[in-house]
Amino acid sequence: MGPGVVVTGLTLGALAVVSLLAFQANGAQDRAGGARPTPSATSSGPAASAAPSASATPTVPALPTTSGSGTRVVYSVGSHYVWLVDPKKNPQVVAAYPVTPGSVEPTPGSYPVYSRTPSTTGTDGRQIEHVVRFAQQNGVVFGFSAALDGATPTTDPKAKTGGIRSSRQDGQLLWDFAPNGTRVIVVA
Structure with a gap:
């Protein structure tokens, strides 16, 4: 050979x-x-739950191209999704998760986080935590929060509520991510 x-x-x-x-x-x-798993399933917090199976994992919408630049919280009134964006990280979207809005939606635009409350009672009477407020329009206060019992906002057509609810673990993520002054970009 x-x-x-x-x-x-x-x-x-x-x-x-x-x-x-x-x-x-x-x-x-x-x-x-x-x-x-989705970013919310990997988050740890007081009510972290087991990761869903691959077939149950929802498709996360892409970050809207009109969401600006820099560190920001992006809220889409069309898809009812929130993205936490930090351009210093890789990937830049550090978390994305679905939310349930109140009976009124904020007008698209850029707003600073102006107030935070660790826990209080929501306009629907539920105990809520991680309240991050970013806008006031026509007497309605808009902010993110999580109900301690996991409840979503009540859709009473007579009540104008601007609370945008997430799960407790996602509420913790946003709370940790968005101190006062953080930009919240609301897109259609």
């Missing part, structure tokens, strides 16, 4: 091993991507 045959055999063997490893790595990436 000549040296050319040995080199050819070693080359073919190496190519087979590399191909097998590439195939396995591709499968591992697909498995990791499919089982990745």
Whole structure:
């Protein structure tokens, strides 16, 4: 057996091993991507729950392109989603989660967080925590919060409420992310 045959055999063997490893790595990436929980499922907090199965994980809408730049909280009145964006991080969207609005929505624009309250009673009479207020329009105060019992805002057509509710763990994320002065960008 000549040296050319040995080199050819070693080359073919190496190519087979590399191909097998590439195939396995591709499968591992697909498995990791499919089982990745949403940012809210990975958050830790007083009421953190088990991560949902891959089939139950909702699709997170993309960060709206009209959301500006810099560190900000983005709220979409159209999709009822919140994104916490920090351009110094990779990925820049550090969390994204669904919320339930009150009976009135804020006007699209840029607002600073102007007030925070650790816990209080919401306009619907529920005990809430992590209240982060960012706008007042026509006598309605708009802010993010989480109900201690997990309740969403009551949709009483006579009551004008601007509370935007999230889960407790997502409320904790926003509370930690958005001190007074943080920009809240409201998009359509």
